[in-house]
Structures are given as structure tokens and as C-alpha cells.
Amino acid sequence: DQQVKQNSPSLSVQEGRISILNCDYTNSMFDYFLWYKKYPAEGPTFLISISSIKDKNEDGRFTVFLNKSAKHLSLHIVPSQPGDSAVYFCAANLGAGSYQLTFGKGTKLSVIP
Amino acid sequence: SQTIHQWPATLVQPVGSPLSLECTVEGTSNPNLYWYRQAAGRGLQLLFYSVGIGQISSEVPQNLSASRPQDRQFILSSKKLLLSDSGFYLCACFTARDPYEQYFGPGTRLTVT
Numbered sequence: 001d002q003q004v005k006q007n008s009p010s011l012s013v014q015e016g017r018i019s020i021l022n023c024d025y026t027n028s029m030f031d032y033f034l035w036y037k038k039y040p041a042e043g044p045t046f047l048i049s050i051s052s053i054k055d056k057n058e059d060g061r062f063t064v065f066l067n068k069s070a071k072h073l074s075l076h077i078v079p080s081q082p083g084d085s086a087v088y089f090c091a092a093n094l095g096a097g098s099y100q101l102t103f104g105k106g107t108k109l110s111v112i113p
Numbered sequence: 114s115q116t117i118h119q120w121p122a123t124l125v126q127p128v129g130s131p132l133s134l135e136c137t138v139e140g141t142s143n144p145n146l147y148w149y150r151q152a153a154g155r156g157l158q159l160l161f162y163s164v165g166i167g168q169i170s171s172e173v174p175q176n177l178s179a180s181r182p183q184d185r186q187f188i189l190s191s192k193k194l195l196l197s198d199s200g201f202y203l204c205a206c207f208t209a210r211d212p213y214e215q216y217f218g219p220g221t222r223l224t225v226t
Binding site: 006041044049105 | 155207
């Protein structure tokens, strides 16, 4: 049973527009959420994170929103750039004392120039 | 900050042959280490993790094994490869400095023929 779900395997967005990547989770014990970006043939790199005590975290063009009641988080990229084209993984952690991440299957974002 | 090295970068092996993938970490001590596999159309599957020398936990039953002979060395092995072992293998580490983020190595592309 997948505890972290990214239901959209792919997304195409025009350059300059907003990209919204979605993630749902089932385990209410998850305490910390992260987004990773992955280019082909490379390891994932950390992008942005959010603690369960917050509902929004912003870093430049990237904003993550968390809706705990809906067990849903989203990553907004504004404005989208061609270099943002990659696979984005949502991940969740159980919090203090847990050193394991549970990953979603990823969403491939294509930003069209 | 820590750096993760993996080798080889790519590998083509016949079915039934043995496997040894190596991961080493620089810039940190006593890290938690992880092996993930990304197979076509699937997300990041946690295979093994280790909290210390000689301590290995397996997440998925398979014909793979892992060992941690030194603090910053993690090895993934198989005695006989299967076609289904093809994929992109990633080593990752967790450190006390960043308790929720995992840092990933560049990965090894394994093709079993």
C-alpha cells in the first residue's frame, strides 16, 4: 500500500506559467514533507521542505503548501523555466527519531519554451 | 557538506552473473546509509538501510544483499542477477546535521541482459 501518492505521472507547462505538482499521503503520522528534483541519470537533489506545523513554505520560485486535513501537499513553481524540466518526487518522514523517507512515484514536469 | 561517490556509473551484466556496487561518503561521520532502486515506471524503492557498521536492514525481499564494512562505505551485492534487477541504483545518506534530508549519490545504471 503506497503511503505517498503522486497521481500525475507527467505534467506539461508553458514557460513562464505556474507549475503545480500534487502529492497525497495516507499516514497521518507523517510529520515532515520534502520535494526532490531529479534529472535523468543523476541522483535526486533536495528542493524544499515543510513541517507539519506549517501550511506554507516559500523559497524563491518554489512554494510548498500543506493541507493536513486533506492529507495533501503541492509544489508551486512560478514562473516555470525550461531548466525546471525534471522528475519531482514527494517524500514524507515520520519526524524526530525517524531516519527513513517514504517517496512517491514521481511526476515528470516538462516546461515548454 | 557531504559528498557521495558511487561506482561504477553504468554496468551491463548478463543474467546469473554476480554484482557489486560500491558507495562511499565523504564529509561526514556515522551517517545512516541507504540503497534505493528506481526501476522504469516506478518511484524510489528503498532496498536497504544501515545505521552503523555491520548493521543492515532489508526493506524488500529479493536476491540482493548489502554490507557496511566501514563507517562510510556501503556495498550492494548479488550472487546471481535477474532481469528484474535492472534499474538505477542510488545510494543516500542521512546525517545528524540535517535529520530530515537525505543526500543522494549520482547513481549506477544497471542493465541485466
